[in-house]
Amino acid sequence: MLPKRVMGLLVIFNICFLLLIYRLSQIQLFDPKAFSKHHINLLEESVKQRTQELVIDNGRGNFLDRNGAMLTYKKVNVLVLFPFLKKIDWDVNKVSTITGIPENKLKESVDHAEKPFAYGEPEPFEMTASQMERINALKIPGVFAIERKFERSQIPAEQLIGLTGENAKEVNKRYPNKKLSDNTLIGVSGLEESFDEFLLPDGKSKLVYHVDGDGAPLFGMNVKYVDPANPFYPVNVRTTLNKNLQQKAEELVDKYHIKNGGLVLLNIEDNSVLTLVSRPAIIKTDPYNNYGITNRMLKQQIIGSVFKTVVAAAAIDHQLDDPTRLFDCSKKLNGKPEVQFNYGMLNFTDSFARSCNRTFGELAKELQQNDPHVLEDYAAKLSLIGSVGWQGNIYHTSNFKQFADEDKGRVFMSDQARKDANYVMMSGIGQHEVRATPLAVANMMATIARGGKKEMVRAVSKIEYKNGTTMMDFPEKSLAGDSISPYTAMRLQKLLRRVVLNPDGTGKWFQNLPFDVAGKSGTAETGKYEKGKQLYNKWFAGYFPFQNPKYALVAVQLDVFENEGAVHSLFADIVKLLYEQTRGNE
Known part of the structure; x- marks a missing residue:
């Protein structure tokens, strides 16, 4: 009989041997494609040591424009x-x-x-x-x-499309039930992030050959083509963007040195994004620096007098638009003399065309006295606040959002502000706590142009399999909630057109454009100062052609001095560009 000490050593040896067998089985049989907490693909790593390869296609899905041109x-x-x-x-x-x-x-x-x-x-x-x-x-x-x-070295609408990167921790967090390698590309912003689950690679296409330790061919000079051979993947995400138009719009934004701001252009017929430009641009070597990765068109901004459109809608429905009533536009909101913008006595229509602060401050105060929520209600009716991007239930995802990082906008933040006459008057001209995204402002103009019909904004129309068949559609959808009446929309259309036609209107710059434009300007105080001077947000939001609306456009320049700004020139050049494109398609 063996001594206890020897028996103990044999037991320990057997246990160690069994653990070794288990470990080898784990490596060779059980987890060769997702070994350890890092999910290392041992098969791939072993192959890498004895092969050289050239990746032809990384397998991640592609983004296309509305005509099928590749974007990313x-x-x-x-x-x-x-x-x-x-x-x-x-x-x-x-x-x-x-x-x-x-x-x-x-x-x-x-x-x-x-x-x-x-x-x-x-x-x-x-x-x-x-x-x-x-x-x-x-x-x-x-x-x-x-x-x-x-x-592509330069991706059109880069903040909208978004960026990809490698992040092992995030891969495992997002997809705990998928066996993905740590270096799998995932979306980290924009549509790349929203549609990431659909874009994940099924495998890479590559050319491979085997080598010895010196890099010489191991099995002759036969190069193999390796392909997942899946006729359905990678998928193509078909956006609503027009690539050529997008590139020209970006050139115009840069031409006018808009370093903070951009534009949103919507196709009114199907309420989709044709172009979207956000600045500052992304710095590829350091995307999180200078806020370039942030899509400014989806972030709430101070909109200034653009908000008078909401006040006008509420005033029309509450019979406060009496054409015989005159407002004293020689005074500021606080009753002091208006020196810079002394327009004298103006009626409702001319007050809107010339953007008289006194008129819309008083109207906002009168409206709020009867209903503290009236301005918020009409902002919602015009789709200015709340999410406006496409969302719904798809596949096995509930409440899927195309614009995952979209802000909602607001009018007031507290009951105190809703009931304070001074705050209400400031809100009536789009100051104080009023905020909205440029996307929502563009959607408000599209809503008015359609006669009050509210719709979600799409940036993607469908996902297609590799073979061209449709995997999933994103149909046009109405926005929930009340909307303005066709009559109110018609009145707003005339007011917005008057902004351009009035010889003293804030949109008089657009009188001689090839398309008839209707719209509203905005100059918002930001509360920020630089070199001792106040900074402003400059806006023009509108739609065209007036008689047969096709496009809603917002141009915005953020944080500029009062005597600066190029939104009028940018807006006008986009209108001219679309007119030339329309003529070219005839």
Whole structure:
């Protein structure tokens, strides 16, 4: 019989042996694709040690514009060269003749290569279809002509589309039941984040070859094409953006040096986003610096006199728009003489056209005396406050939101403010606690142009499978809640048009545009100062053509001095751009 000490050692040895067996089984059999808390794919890692590869498509879903043009990526016909070419005698002369690339450049690029590459990266040499066909007909090992997907250096509507990144902790938090590697790309902002679950890769398409320790071919020079072979993935998210229009709008925003602000352009017919520009722009090397990642068009801002549209709607319905009544526009809200904007005595219509503060401060006070919630009710009726972006139940997600980071806007923050006459008068001209997003302001104009019909704003119309069939639609949807009457909408339409037609109106700059414009200006005090001077938010919001509305447009410049601002020029140039585009399509 063995001594107890020996028995004990044998037991310990057996336990250790069993643990080792279990560990090896775990590595080899149970969790080879998601090993440890970091979900490391051991199969992939082992393959990496003995292969070299070139990723053709990372497998993440794509964003398209409304016409099918790719937004986030581009596909380029490229010349792919493998590093083992330096170890063999290959027909560089024929490749040079077909591509036009000098022989010495081709050889030099291969000599410096440690892994497969597309010639010319990061700006790859682009080949024609004919060149591709002739290159592949040569059948030179390690020389291929393929179509490869590249991320664009400049992405249109980048804050709306959003950014992606690698974050192992967030991957495991979002998708605890999915076996994803730690370096899986996920959306971190914008539509990339909202639609992330649909965009996750099913696998990568790549060219692979096996190497020995010195990088030489291990099993000859056979290069394999690896593809998930799934006809449905990656999906395409079809946005409502117009890529060409978006790029031209961004050029105009930058032309007028709008460093903080931007524009929103809606297609009134289906209430979708045609273009959206937000500044400051994203700095790719440091996206969280300078707030560039923030979509300013979805964040609440002080809107100033644009809010007088809400007060006007409430005044019309409460019979406070008597055309014979005159308001003393030679006085400020506090009753003191108005020096800078002394308009004398004005009626309701001219007060709106010239944006008289005294008129709409008094009207707001009269309205609130009867109902402390009347301004908020009419702001909601005009879709100015509350979420306006598309939301609903889809797939297995309830209350899905296309604009996940959209602010809701507000009129008052407390009962005290609702009942304080001074605060109410300030609110009547869009100051004090009044806030709204540029997206909501654009939607208010679209609502008025449609005769009072409120609709959700879409930035995505559908998700398509890889083979082009529809996976999911995002149909037009009405916004819940009360709306203004067709009569009130018609009255507001005339008021907004008068802003432009009145020789002294705040929109007189738009009288000679190719489309008839209706709209409202806004100059809001921000309470911020720079170099001892007050900063303002400058707005113009409107729609056109007036008789047959197609577009709702908001241009806004934030935190500028009183004598600065380019929103009128920006608004006018967008109108001209759309007119030229319309003529070009006829």
